Amino acid sequence: MVVIRGATTIPEDSKEEIRKAVAELLGQITSCNHILKDEITSIVFSSTSDIHSYYPSKAAREAGFEGVALFSAQEPEIDGSLPLCIRVMLFVEKNLTPRHIYLRGAKILRRDITNIYNVAIDGPAGSGKSTVAKILAADYSILYLDTGAMYRACALAALENGVDVSDERAVIDLMRSVSLDVRYENGIQKTLLNGRDVSDEIRRPEISMAASTVSKHPSVRLHLVDKQREIASVNSCVLDGRDIGTYVLPDAAFKFFLTASPEVRAKRRYDELVAKGHEVDFQALKEEIIRRDEQDSRRKMAPLRRAEDAVVIDTSNMTIDEVVSFIKKTMQEKI
Numbered sequence: 001m002v003v004i005r006g007a008t009t010i011p012e013d014s015k016e017e018i019r020k021a022v023a024e025l026l027g028q029i030t031s032c033n034h035i036l037k038d039e040i041t042s043i044v045f046s047s048t049s050d051i052h053s054y055y056p057s058k059a060a061r062e063a064g065f066e067g068v069a070l071f072s073a074q075e076p077e078i079d080g081s082l083p084l085c086i087r088v089m090l091f092v093e094k095n096l097t098p099r100h101i102y103l104r105g106a107k108i109l110r111r112d113i114t115n116i117y118n119v120a121i122d123g124p125a126g127s128g129k130s131t132v133a134k135i136l137a138a139d140y141s142i143l144y145l146d147t148g149a150m151y152r153a154c155a156l157a158a159l160e161n162g163v164d165v166s167d168e169r170a171v172i173d174l175m176r177s178v179s180l181d182v183r184y185e186n187g188i189q190k191t192l193l194n195g196r197d198v199s200d201e202i203r204r205p206e207i208s209m210a211a212s213t214v215s216k217h218p219s220v221r222l223h224l225v226d227k228q229r230e231i232a233s234v235n236s237c238v239l240d241g242r243d244i245g246t247y248v249l250p251d252a253a254f255k256f257f258l259t260a261s262p263e264v265r266a267k268r269r270y271d272e273l274v275a276k277g278h279e280v281d282f283q284a285l286k287e288e289i290i291r292r293d294e295q296d297s298r299r300k301m302a303p304l305r306r307a308e309d310a311v312v313i314d315t316s317n318m319t320i321d322e323v324v325s326f327i328k329k330t331m332q333e334k335i
């Protein structure tokens with residue numbers, strides 16, 4: 001028997017909000033823990049004393065948790081407690097390492113349940129995510145997981161094997177037949193395709209758009225997200241990407257969303273590529289970045305989007321040091 005915990009908040013005390021929040025919370029818990037409804041023995045809810053409109057257990061029943069023993073209780077009024085908060089405990093008949101899920105600003109009230117923590121850094125291309133994530137990971141002595149590298153490796157595999165990157169079936173069949181691994185050497189991420197270190201090749205400019213295209217395919221995302229969650233469940237890490245705070249780790253302890261104007265982002269990418277010896281046309285690069293962001297934001301599954309509880313940082317006029325200091329200060333205040 002495993003116990004999974006979770007919590008969420010509602011914007012107002014209404015039946016509709018309670019139903020929505022309970023369905024979302026249970027949905028995230030079951031998908032992040034890969035559990036089926038009939039593997040759950042019972043679910044116990046508690047809600048803060050400012051919630052009166054509906055029983056969370058009734059909302060759970062309506063969300064399809066029918067054969068499960070359900071129970072709701074109201075917590076006593078406690079000074080300083082998070083308002084409009086619903087907490088849950090699921091008892092599951094399965095052998096797994098539980099992922100506890102905290103949504104919509106609900107705090108992890110018991111730090112003792114896990115000492116692994118994750119920092120999610122999302123944002124569009126060139127917003128400074130990877131530079132900042134690398135520094136944070138080094139300063140906190142935790143892993144840096146560059147999730148974009150996985151989509152890039154997938155695009156590289158497709159291009160090398162003559163597979164059309166827009167053909168979902170062909171791309172996922174290919175991904176299931178190759179091995180894609182992430183290894184760390186002296187704290188630096190190496191991306192391996194069939195054992196070959198492709199960390200440099202995946203940075204080639206033509207890989208960027210192809211990576212964005214393969215990342216639209218739900219089956220490809222699920223394949224890679226599983227790997228990302230697996231790494232993050234056993235290691236504290238800083239992860240950068242597009243959907244870390246919204247989809248990969250909605251329960252990440254810390255979430256940031258970095259942005260910058262398209263001009264600034266294109267200039268950063270341009271300088272990076274020129275420094276590596278690539279010949280680049282600035283205007284074409286800027287247009288490509290805008291097109292890629294649009295494609296990443298418009299896809300159906302887990303698009304580029306800020307999580308509601310992520311702290312937004314516009315890095316257009318900030319130095320790397322300023323961004324890092326701001327993030328550290330924000331994390332410190334939250335602990």
Ligand code: DC
Pocket residue numbers: 125147148149151152208211212215240241242243244292296
């Ligand atoms: O961060 P990057 O430029 O290396 O990412 C390349 C592409 O991969 C990006 O355009 C969209 C996709 N990607 C994604 O869909 N989700 C992530 N978590 C990371 C990257």
